[in-house]
Amino acid sequence: MTSARRSVLRRPRAGAALLLAACCLAAAGCAAPAAAAPSDSVRIVLPDEPPTLEPCDASLTQTGVVVRSNITEPLAERDPTTGDLEPLLATSWSQTAPDTWTFRIRDGVRFSDGTPFDARAAAFSIERTVNTSIGCNVDGYVFGDREVRAEAPDPGTLVVTTGEPDPILPLRLSFVEMVPTSTDTEAKVRQPIGTGPYRVQRWDAGTRLVLERNPEYWGTPPAYAQADYQWRSDASVRAAMVVNDEADIATGLGPEDGAEDLGVSYPNNETTALRIQATEPPLDDIRIRQAVGLTVDRDGIISALFEGDGDPAAQLVPEGVIGHNDALAPVGFDVDRARALVDAARADGVDTSVPIQLIARTGQFPRIDQVVQAIAYQLEQAGLTVRIRMMDTAEQTEYQQRPFPPDTGPYLLMIMHGNQAGDAAFSMDQYLRSEGFQSSYGTPELDERIAAAEAASGQARQDALASIFADEPRLVDQYAYIAHMRGILARSPSVDYTPDSATGDEMRLAEMKPRTP
Incomplete structure (x- = not known):
């Protein structure tokens, strides 16, 4: 995807209603009624709290649905509809030898802490994911026992070599989320720093997770200033939160969970x-x-x-x-x-x-x-x-x-x-x-x-x-x-968002915007 993929829109919204007492009693871990959302916040309720926000565990569904392409980004993204691999933090790539791929890195990108993203950070991210002992899920899922080495001969060029020729290496690397070189290489991180359209504002363990717009974002700012995540184990409770205007998106629903005409089925x-x-x-x-x-x-x-x-x-x-x-x-x-x-x-x-x-x-x-x-x-x-x-x-x-x-x-x-x-x-x-x-x-x-x-x-x-x-x-x-x-999710009438085959693994907040009357 390119930097022109998103536009800025805002929506007026009345304050959110309190979560029904019956729903709160039914939801495991529900400690308090739903808080009123800011007028430009999208509210999402998930089945489970993310076990981690560690970017190299983003292939875990519960992690990736929050992290991928929201907080952190890869070099390239696969379009879930066409299957095409599209440029993101890399603008192009080519196989320059049987065991070597060379990537050109996008200029002008910064992490949410203000540090520049360049080929050195890309090489670091790959090495941290594949060649450290921190036990990245992406390493096991995507690379297995493959030999992968990444180098940055200059700030705009990334060179990746493999032990054996790999015809789909760019696709594999699309699972590696980019992080700054200051990221710990001996332990996983709780709140990652990335180049995505959002950054972590607060994470109250067991209660809620709030993302806010990343002021350093290189692309068009997303429509919503915040994304407010909560989790409820009971699917009917999640559906009721959308029906009662206590949430905008609820995931992991079944046909019987009461989303009514707000339910959206998708492959x-x-x-x-x-x-x-x-x-x-x-x-x-x-x-x-x-x-x-x-x-x-x-x-x-x-x-x-x-x-x-x-x-x-x-x-x-x-x-x-x-x-x-x-x-x-x-x-x-x-x-x-x-x-x-x-x-x-x-x-x-x-x-x-x-x-x-x-x-x-x-x-x-x-x-x-x-x-x-x-x-x-x-x-x-x-x-x-x-x-x-x-x-x-x-x-x-x-x-x-x-x-x-x-x-x-x-x-x-x-x-x-x-x-x-x-x-x-x-x-x-x-x-x-x-x-x-x-x-x-x-x-x-x-x-x-x-x-x-x-x-x-x-x-x-x-x-x-x-x-x-x-x-x-x-x-x-x-x-x-x-x-x-x-998959089935519930979607508020005030939100314009079309789920696709990737939604269960990554829910791209920048694709959400207020629905115009």
């Missing part, structure tokens, strides 16, 4: 699945993993619990992502067959009585409680013992990312994966490789196939990635896929 890139901790008995037996997939009633869950807002999933990425395999069909719902597989494993000495934890995050998606209860019931019908554990974001993240908690025994983890980049390499590196950041299992043979596919380009890349999705269930079977989701 997102999230796929829900159960990740099977395949190293732990009895889940280390592929027959048990196959049984798990057969007990998921995808059509029933989508129809009864998602009210039809989704499509049964047979792979980790939805249509439109490079590598998506159009020929794959979801595993059928067949509890009898699942029970036969469990019985066969038991007859061969597998202890199928070991309790299996079914872990999910509170508020992960609408009706998550009912979904896990339905799956647990069918797993029990197949002869397995299941214990449901609902966790908050911080606790669930420990089970989602390596290193996993030790001595936890077998567990199934409800995941939501959004491939925001539009290429299956980002999904496979993190979720399918043996040592992927969010992978529980794999094989050397599959790792080699993934590496070969990711080195290809064009139709060869598409075909190779698609074949891996076709073969992974037979070779590894680490996931029981559930659904490709659609």
